[in-house]
Amino acid sequence: MPTPNPERSTPYSLDAGTSAPAPVATRPCAGCGHPVETSAKVCVRCGHIAETGGQARTKQGVERLPPPPPRFQVHARNPDAGLRPYRKPMVLMLVLLGSTALWKYGMHGGDEAAGYLVRYGITLAVAILVFAVAALTFVDYSGPLVVTALSIAAALAGADLVQHALHYTLIPTLAWTAAFVTYCGCVSSSLELDMPDAVFVGLGTYLAKLILKWTLFVEMFPQPSA
Numbered sequence: 001m002p003t004p005n006p007e008r009s010t011p012y013s014l015d016a017g018t019s020a021p022a023p024v025a026t027r028p029c030a031g032c033g034h035p036v037e038t039s040a041k042v043c044v045r046c047g048h049i050a051e052t053g054g055q056a057r058t059k060q061g062v063e064r065l066p067p068p069p070p071r072f073q074v075h076a077r078n079p080d081a082g083l084r085p086y087r088k089p090m091v092l093m094l095v096l097l098g099s100t101a102l103w104k105y106g107m108h109g110g111d112e113a114a115g116y117l118v119r120y121g122i123t124l125a126v127a128i129l130v131f132a133v134a135a136l137t138f139v140d141y142s143g144p145l146v147v148t149a150l151s152i153a154a155a156l157a158g159a160d161l162v163q164h165a166l167h168y169t170l171i172p173t174l175a176w177t178a179a180f181v182t183y184c185g186c187v188s189s190s191l192e193l194d195m196p197d198a199v200f201v202g203l204g205t206y207l208a209k210l211i212l213k214w215t216l217f218v219e220m221f222p223q224p225s226a
Helices: 084-108 110-137 145-165 172-190 195-214 216-220
Strands: 026-028 035-037
Touching (some): 110 195, 110 216, 145 172
16 A cells, blocks of 8 residues: 655645635726725725725825726726716805805895805905915815815805804804804815814905905995985
């Protein structure tokens, strides 16, 4: 009876490791396009969550990643492509701005609604300028320009709606205070700023808004004499 070879009977022999491991099935990540395992729930590169479509934070970040392999580029679906990043702030801005304008139209007529839209446009330009100066000097921010402008527009429209809703309360400063808090909260949430940075931007914006109210807007929209 032949003696068994001890080297061939042990799983740790060289012969036992000659078979190549089975390849891991991969699919393109819907967030960045890089290959991930088909069973993966979160992409470790860009943070895309497969089940919910959400985005988790990663140290690399989506914008710093190299492009995916060519065989994945055709099937990759980048959530930052097309109009998707602009959709939410644009819809919010239109809804909030339209609500305030319609409210003013119903209470004071078309001239007041048109005047509000003009004042809003001037204030928005100043708010974007204030944010740009803050981003260059104090605030650490490097987001897309158009998305940033739309987010500021939506935040300003929301703050104006709150201010208009509280305009007829017994405390005159309540409307401005609530509008300021609303603006800071919206800017912090939509642009992912720390609250101190958002407050810094909000202070500059509302200081400029007060200056406009008592200088340029007084000249452009004089109050009728009694």
